[in-house]
Amino acid sequence: MKLISFNVNGVRAITKKTFIDDVRLMNPDVLCLQETKANDAQTEEALAAFDEYFIYTSSAVRPGYSGTAVLTKTKPISVSYGLGIAEHDQEGRSIIAEYDNFFLVNCYVPNSGSELARLDYREQWDADLLNFLQTLEKTKPVIFCGDLNVAHTAIDLANPKSNYNKSAGFTQREINGIENLLHAGFIDTFRHFYPEEIKYSWWSARFNSRAKNVGWRIDYFLTSASLKDQLKEAFILNEIMGSDHCPVGIELK
Numbered sequence: 356m357k358l359i360s361f362n363v364n365g366v367r368a369i370t371k372k373t374f375i376d377d378v379r380l381m382n383p384d385v386l387c388l389q390e391t392k393a394n395d396a397q398t399e400e401a402l403a404a405f406d407e408y409f410i411y412t413s414s415a416v417r418p419g420y421s422g423t424a425v426l427t428k429t430k431p432i433s434v435s436y437g438l439g440i441a442e443h444d445q446e447g448r449s450i451i452a453e454y455d456n457f458f459l460v461n462c463y464v465p466n467s468g469s470e471l472a473r474l475d476y477r478e479q480w481d482a483d484l485l486n487f488l489q490t491l492e493k494t495k496p497v498i499f500c501g502d503l504n505v506a507h508t509a510i511d512l513a514n515p516k517s518n519y520n521k522s523a524g525f526t527q528r529e530i531n532g533i534e535n536l537l538h539a540g541f542i543d544t545f546r547h548f549y550p551e552e553i554k555y556s557w558w559s560a561r562f563n564s565r566a567k568n569v570g571w572r573i574d575y576f577l578t579s580a581s582l583k584d585q586l587k588e589a590f591i592l593n594e595i596m597g598s599d600h601c602p603v604g605i606e607l608k
Contacts, residue, residue, distance in 0.1 A: 356607040359383040359592075360461065360500040360574055362557070362600035366391040366401045366424065372597040375404050381592070381602065384428050387450075389463035389502045391422035398424050413437070413447040421446040423501070425461050429454065438487045443480060451491070457582065458491045462501035467523035474528060477504075481532030485539060496579035499541065502557075502600065503575050505529040507543065510553055511572040524573055540580040544589040544605050545572070554591045557600045565599075574603045582607075 359381055363369040366388060378386060391398050391412070398412040408426035413436045415421040425434075431452040437444030452459045462484070467474040491497050506525050509515035518525045537543060545554075555570025564570060576589060587606040595601050 356385075357381075357383045357604060358385045358387070358459070358498065358500065358576065358607070359602050359604035360387040360389070360502075360576065361595075361602040362389040362463070362502040362574060362598060364390050364392070364598040364600065366393050366398050366422075368392075369597045370401045370404075374597050377595050377597065378405065381595070381604075383426075383604065385452075385459065386426040387459070387461035387500050388424040388426070389422075389461070391424050391447075392419050393422060394418065398422065402426065411450055411452065413450050415446040415448075417446070421448055421463055423447055423450050423461050423463050425450045425452055425459070427452060431459075438483055440483055443483060453495075457496045457498050457579075458494070460488065460491070460497060460499045460501075462499065462503070464501065464503045464505070466504045467526065467529060469523065471523060471526065474523075474526065478528050478532065481529070481535070485532075485535055488536070488541070489539060492579055496581045497541075498579075498582065498605075499536075499577045500575065500603075502573060503533065504573055505533050506571045506573055507533050507546075510551070511555075513555070513569040513571070524571060536577060541577040542580060542583060542586070544576045544578055544586055545591065545603070547583075547586065548589045554593065556591050556603050560599055574600055576603060576605045578605075584608075 394414045395412045412424045433453045448463045467477045506512040556574035558565035558570040592602045
């Protein structure tokens with residue numbers, strides 16, 4: 356089973372590029388999208404070519420902002436939206452699909468902002484998210500993926516020293532959020548297979564950053580520890596274009 360996560364930075368824009376062909380080439384069993392920037396009807400229209408998938412969407416109250424989608428070849432047992440906390444559930448940031456052997460949680464985690472104006476909110480989100488995932492784990496294992504808007508360690512971004520505690524995505528408070536997930540037993544699947552490999556999943560649109568590979572690894576698949584033996588591979592697909600992010604994924608045995 357192949358699962359892929361991709362922040363598309365606008366689903367209507369990316370489908371006018373090579374996205375449809377790229378998805379056909381990647382051929383995921385489940386495709387999780389973030390930052391769709393469209394309402395549910397617009398997202399469904401943009402994804403209409405994928406008639407082999409069941410499609411679930413979640414959009415923000417604010418038009419053209421945030422948003423997530425899940426495309427899955429196997430119909431889930433159930434699908435729900437949000438963390439069940441009104442403060443967090445106005446921006447279409449999470450979709451939860453229940454399968455026979457696991458919950459899949461697709462998230463677009465809030466960015467702390469250029470002046471770190473939303474860092475306090477982000478810290479609360481991280482705490483509430485961990486509690487939510489641990490509650491799901493009481494029923495069955497969890498696969499958690501998406502744009503988590505944090506680089507975990509110094510090898511996960513090109514310029515760690517100049518960004519540490521200055522830039523959104525690499526403050527200690529945000530790092531603590533992902534550390535808490537790992538301490539709770541979740542596995543960073545890419546680091547499980549490639550503990551020292553330098554590979555990024557997002558590049559700033561400025562300064563020709565992608566061509567220079569001055570990037571950040573902020574897109575992840577985390578899994579419950581009980582799924583460790585089922586992990587076959589984890590990957591970051593730098594060659595797939597169309598967004599300021601690239602797809603990341605895992606294969607399960």
